[in-house]
Amino acid sequence: MPDLIVIGAGLSGLALARAAAGRGAEVVVLEARARIGGRVLSHRTEAGAYDLGPAWVWPAIQPRIARAVHAAGLALIEQAEAGGFIYQDQAGRTQRLPHGFAQEPPSLRITGGIGALVEAVATGLAPGVVRLEHAVRRIALTGSGVAVAAETRSGPMTLHAARAALALPPRLIGGIEIAPALPPSVQAALAVVPGWMAGQAKALALYDRPFWRDAGLSGSAFSQAGPLGELHDASLPGAAEAALFGFFSWPPALRVARRAALPELIARQFGTLFGAEAGRPREVIIQDWATEPFTATEADHANGNAHPDYRPIALPAPWGERITLAGAEMAPEFGGYLEGALAAAEAAVIA
Ligand SMILES: Cc1cc2nc3c(=O)[nH]c(=O)nc-3n(C[C@H](O)[C@H](O)[C@H](O)COP(=O)(O)OP(=O)(O)OC[C@H]3O[C@@H](n4cnc5c(N)ncnc54)[C@H](O)[C@@H]3O)c2cc1C
CATH class of the missing domain: 3.50.50.60 (FAD/NAD(P)-binding domain)
Known part of the structure; x- marks a missing residue:
């Protein structure tokens, strides 16, 4: 025994x-x-692993x-935050700001x-x-x-x-x-x-290269229009591809109701935020934790941020x-x- x-x-x-x-x-x-x-779950490509659950650690204080x-x-990889930051209002209008919110200590990812x-x-x-x-x-x-x-x-x-x-x-x-x-x-x-985050969902968009950096953008954005609310660069250093990811601002019920249209809506949102090329991802991967019975319950659908x-x-x-x-x-x-x-x-x- x-x-x-x-x-x-x-x-x-x-x-x-x-x-x-x-x-x-x-x-x-x-x-x-x-x-x-x-x-903890990753999407794997030949270039490496992208986190669809937790991505950040803060070893300086953990x-x-x-x-x-x-x-x-x-x-460890420092989260790429350098460059312009995009804000999108409820009407979908975007505004470029010189920088985003500085993280102290910085958020780190794990290779x-x-x-x-x-x-x-x-x-x-x-x-x-x-x-x-x-x-x-x-x-x-x-x-x-x-x-x-x-x-x-x-x-x-x-x-x-x-x-x-x-x-x-x-x-x-x-x-x-x-x-x-x-x-x-x-x-x-x-x-x-x-x-924690059990009612959340993440979307990952894969591209051939981090073209947003050419425009001096960090890949970070905050949106009040949705479907995604907070977005960041998810690229792997030295990889022959690039990635952006976002947390959904849409609640679980809306994500489920619009599930079939989500990849298209997300690609369109990336395009609005980061330019036409961002609207043509090679692939969009969606991980909705709220629909996973071994993570979330119905009560977690109403979890706040x-x-x-x-x-x-x-x-x-x-x-x-x-x-x-x-x-x-x-x-x-x-x-x-x-x-x-x-x-x-x-x-x-x-x-
Ligand atoms: C989208 C998202 C982003 C996040 N971002 C971060 C971040 O950046 N940094 C950070 O520190 N944390 C983050 N978190 C939180 C982090 O994921 C958790 O702190 C951590 O993974 C919790 O680990 P755990 O082992 O306690 O629980 P879990 O990882 O939930 O493990 C519980 C396990 O129990 C199993 N299980 C459930 N029911 C049963 C059963 N009846 N019988 C047998 N097995 C069962 C499940 O399948 C699961 O494997 C994030 C979470 C999500 C969802």
């Missing part, structure tokens, strides 16, 4: 599994999706990310994408520890620990362990039957915690003696961020 079953193979669950295994625990990680990474990037031997960091953390786990396509549906407290039931391709399975750790957005815990049931006050406390003040939640006895909560939203600091995912893992392994 394993000592610990970690539910969720995002950065937090993988880091927790790795830390627990490092302390000699026998660990199993159950992951619902057919891939690791959770909200010690765990700094250590993990260093341990993985990964290089190979954030996925490279996740892969590096997972590589430290023994083969067979991470079990993909295991969607956990029930956790029961037993006399000696927990019984975790999951749906797999080959049918339902149950695994027993001394403890379980839930490393997923807190609202998703409501979709897992916990027996005996958590007190209503605890269920309610979990249900109000938004998954303001960063919530995340606080860790500990389950009361008897659940708390067997079930620990991890995941970025349970972080003691940097809640919601990748640094928070690591901080929550660190706190959970000590708990």
Whole structure:
């Protein structure tokens, strides 16, 4: 019987599994999706990896990310922000400003994408520890620990362990039957915690070259017209191609309703913001996290853009003696961020 079953193979669950295994625990990680990474996902081309989930880290103020990037031997890229900035008003009119908002400390990306960091953390786990396509549906407290039931391709399975750790957005815990049931006050406390960016979506446009730089533009823009609200250069240094990306300002319901037209609408918006050539991307890739059942719930569709003040939640006895909560939203600091995912893992392994 394993000592610990970690539910969720995002950065937090993988880091927790790795830390627990490092302390000699026998660990199993159950992951619902057919891939690791959770909200970390890249679009790959021959030139490299573009992040469709998190892209930025701030190692100057995020010690765990700094250590993990260093341990993985990964290089950092400064977000390209130099040059003119475009503002688009509600009527679609554009205005060129000399520069955008200075980021302090600067936002950095990771060569190979954030996925490279996740892969590096997972590589430290023994083969067979991470079990993909295991969607956990029930956790029961037993006399000696927990019984975790999951749906797999080959049918339902149950695994027993001394403890379980839930490393997923807190609202998703409501979709897992916990027996005996958590007190209503605890269920309610979990249900109000938004998954950070879980209701968001990103669009990536690929081009042959970063032509906007010829015009002295940074590739950054802010739009009140949509579909995209905040845009940036996503190009990979030295690559034989270039890219722009944007976060949607349109809410999830509108994105779904206009799904078929989105690539065309997005190309048109890029063209309006950065010139005719930007209106002819080689490819537009859209990743809508709000439609992913293992990231977002219906409640996350109404998430605002303001960063919530995340606080860790500990389950009361008897659940708390067997079930620990991890995941970025349970972080003691940097809640919601990748640094928070690591901080929550660190706190959970000590708990
Ligand atoms: C568009 C976007 C942009 C972002 N930008 C940034 C950024 O620039 N910088 C930053 O620091 N952070 C950013 N974030 C936040 C960042 O993605 C998260 O902090 C981090 O990925 C959370 O990791 P996690 O392991 O806690 O959760 P997740 O990555 O959500 O992992 C949870 C895992 O649990 C699995 N799971 C869910 N339910 C079950 C179940 N029932 N059974 C088994 N497995 C289950 C999921 O499939 C998933 O793999 C962004 C997020 C998004 C969506």
